[in-house]
Amino acid sequence: MADLAHNITLVGAGTIGLSFAALHLTKNPSCKVTIYDTRPDLQAYVKQHLPGYLIDTDHDACLARLIFANDLQDAVKDATVVQEQGPENADFKVSIWPQIEQHAPANAIFWSSTSGIPASVQGAQMHDTSRLVVVHPYNPPHIMPLLEVVPSSQTSQVVVDRTVSYWRALGRTPVVVKKECTGFVANRLAFALFREACSLVSQGVVDVKDLDEIVQASMGPRWSVAGPFKSYHAGGGEGGLASFMEKIGGTVQECWEASEDDVRKGAITVGGVWQGDVCRQTDEAYGVVATAERDEKTRKVLAAVGRT
Amino acid sequence: MADLAHNITLVGAGTIGLSFAALHLTKNPSCKVTIYDTRPDLQAYVKQHLPGYLIDTDHDACLARLIFANDLQDAVKDATVVQEQGPENADFKVSIWPQIEQHAPANAIFWSSTSGIPASVQGAQMHDTSRLVVVHPYNPPHIMPLLEVVPSSQTSQVVVDRTVSYWRALGRTPVVVKKECTGFVANRLAFALFREACSLVSQGVVDVKDLDEIVQASMGPRWSVAGPFKSYHAGGGEGGLASFMEKIGGTVQECWEASEDDVRKGAITVGGVWQGDVCRQTDEAYGVVATAERDEKTRKVLAAVGRT
Numbered sequence: 355m356a357d358l359a360h361n362i363t364l365v366g367a368g369t370i371g372l373s374f375a376a377l378h379l380t381k382n383p384s385c386k387v388t389i390y391d392t393r394p395d396l397q398a399y400v401k402q403h404l405p406g407y408l409i410d411t412d413h414d415a416c417l418a419r420l421i422f423a424n425d426l427q428d429a430v431k432d433a434t435v436v437q438e439q440g441p442e443n444a445d446f447k448v449s450i451w452p453q454i455e456q457h458a459p460a461n462a463i464f465w466s467s468t469s470g471i472p473a474s475v476q477g478a479q480m481h482d483t484s485r486l487v488v489v490h491p492y493n494p495p496h497i498m499p500l501l502e503v504v505p506s507s508q509t510s511q512v513v514v515d516r517t518v519s520y521w522r523a524l525g526r527t528p529v530v531v532k533k534e535c536t537g538f539v540a541n542r543l544a545f546a547l548f549r550e551a552c553s554l555v556s557q558g559v560v561d562v563k564d565l566d567e568i569v570q571a572s573m574g575p576r577w578s579v580a581g582p583f584k585s586y587h588a589g590g591g592e593g594g595l596a597s598f599m600e601k602i603g604g605t606v607q608e609c610w611e612a613s614e615d616d617v618r619k620g621a622i623t624v625g626g627v628w629q630g631d632v633c634r635q636t637d638e639a640y641g642v643v644a645t646a647e648r649d650e651k652t653r654k655v656l657a658a659v660g661r662t
Numbered sequence: 663m664a665d666l667a668h669n670i671t672l673v674g675a676g677t678i679g680l681s682f683a684a685l686h687l688t689k690n691p692s693c694k695v696t697i698y699d700t701r702p703d704l705q706a707y708v709k710q711h712l713p714g715y716l717i718d719t720d721h722d723a724c725l726a727r728l729i730f731a732n733d734l735q736d737a738v739k740d741a742t743v744v745q746e747q748g749p750e751n752a753d754f755k756v757s758i759w760p761q762i763e764q765h766a767p768a769n770a771i772f773w774s775s776t777s778g779i780p781a782s783v784q785g786a787q788m789h790d791t792s793r794l795v796v797v798h799p800y801n802p803p804h805i806m807p808l809l810e811v812v813p814s815s816q817t818s819q820v821v822v823d824r825t826v827s828y829w830r831a832l833g834r835t836p837v838v839v840k841k842e843c844t845g846f847v848a849n850r851l852a853f854a855l856f857r858e859a860c861s862l863v864s865q866g867v868v869d870v871k872d873l874d875e876i877v878q879a880s881m882g883p884r885w886s887v888a889g890p891f892k893s894y895h896a897g898g899g900e901g902g903l904a905s906f907m908e909k910i911g912g913t914v915q916e917c918w919e920a921s922e923d924d925v926r927k928g929a930i931t932v933g934g935v936w937q938g939d940v941c942r943q944t945d946e947a948y949g950v951v952a953t954a955e956r957d958e959k960t961r962k963v964l965a966a967v968g969r970t
Binding site: 470499546549550554574579587589610612633636640 | 807835843847850851863870874877881882883890892894896904910911913914916917919921933940943953964965966
């Protein structure tokens with residue numbers, strides 16, 4: 355995929371679809387983007403909302419490279435890539451891929467933006483599952499660099515390679531996840547910290563806003579520059595992570611055990627009694643979040659670490 | 663503490679002591695800093711190593727405001743704040759505070775940089791435990807803005823208030839933790855994610871370097887700008903966090919359950935069989951980390967979010 359002259363068909367024109375459209379159009383000046391959605395007002399809807407996702411670019415030039423399609427067969431017939439972000443349920447995905455496969459060119463590859471339905475499940479009724487791979491964005495994809503590339507055991511290496519080189523060429527950060535697993539990697543990590551956050555808040559150790567402040571003034575900036583392994587490896591000095599575990603391991607283990615106890619005692623499961631108070635506190639702390647301001651700051655942070 | 667003309671006595675001249683010395687000297691031009699340590703080469707040692715912590719400042723002017731002490735009584739006799747970063751064991755801390763208390767002025771307040779020994783334990787042999795509060799930095803404190811202020815139930819509100827206003831006046835981010843708990847908040851959160859990271863790597867889902875890359879390209883930048891509650895609150899749209907939990911809660915719960923299963927199956931406890939391979943991978947990925955480069959990048963990220 356050194357050649358970026360792609361025809362990319364987006365299936366689904368929700369917020370992820372629009373964000374990906376903006377990303378392809380701004381970062382890949384030689385691509386054409388087709389947006390497929392069954393909504394009757396598709397063209398008007400996209401023209402109204404897409405400009406909000408187009409940053410530092412000529413809106414008209416971008417819109418000129420957009421094609422609208424209400425018919426799936428039409429939408430995919432010239433595609434080199436079909437990128438799906440339809441409803442997040444397995445039935446939808448299982449049923450749409452055979453239709454796409456039937457009408458797309460033989461060498462087109464297929465990406466699903468799912469946050470949790472693995473390619474091995476989605477491909478159940480496909481003829482050739484080697485073409486399908488999950489490309490899970492971290493929202494919103496026109497801002498955040500990460501793309502988790504999650505092949506099934508049947509996805510071909512060529513498809514993985516083409517996927518990775520496309521995103522690299524666009525300056526993004528595709529990372530291949532080696533085994534399909536529940537929630538993939540980014541959400542697994544984030545939700546693990548989030549559960550601990552919910553547990554600490556529900557115990558009254560810290561309130562919602564102070565917990566966020568703690569993360570924003572410590573792990574956030576640190577992990578923008580060096581992930582957890584690199585950070586603790588540095589923390590161990592010359593002996594690295596092994597030395598860190600030797601020196602600080604006792605505290606780490608105590609924390610892990612305290613977490614388990616607290617999560618169990620607090621019954622920190624989704625829909626538990628704790629949830630109402632945590633949601634109420636969050637609502638009181640933030641009201642409606644100004645995402646445009648958040649995204650602008652995030653872009654500054656990304657620029658500071660050389661990511662765009 | 664609107665008046666910043668402090669005499670700050672640092673007990674312990676290790677890396678945290680030097681980092682705090684640099685922080686006080688650069689951010690508080692009217693303070694004097696006394697460094698106490700029993701090492702006989704104290705003055706030579708500090709003069710050699712402190713400049714590495716002094717950024718964008720006149721080294722000589724900073725060093726001119728430094729006093730060296732090998733005698734504890736001398737070191738604390740004029741202090742307004744005594745800040746301890748000695749050996750991380752309870753016996754040391756329990757035994758040193760009564761000596762400090764005996765010789766420091768009556769209105770001096772006491773901070774411990776401990777990462778895990780609560781003030782309620784440290785103060786066991788003190789006459790007046792209301793003066794002692796934990797001020798736990800996120801390393802290194804001359805770079806990272808966070809200070810977890812963790813009072814015991816006996817710490818006076820005046821001491822907490824003076825502590826918070828001092829650090830705010832220096833442009834740092836002090837956050838008061840409401841209840842003493844194992845590991846305080848920042849490490850509890852970071853270690854929860856770290857355990858999940860170790861679990862995923864030891865299962866072969868992702869390797870060490872790719873996991874770090876995932877965090878650096880997603881949560882790191884995001885959480886620099888908006889912590890987990892604010893982020894998921896935004897993710898829920900107008901309905902906020904409650905709506906997020908409604909929509910994505912199923913996936914969150916699946917991830918939490920998968921984590922528990924995997925951590926149990928992988929026996930992800932400190933010193934477990936998994937640890938050798940993870941440490942080896944980390945060592946191969948990074949060798950010796952260039953912390954100066956990491957710190958410089960971190961400062962750029964902090965500047966991007968308006969923290970210094």
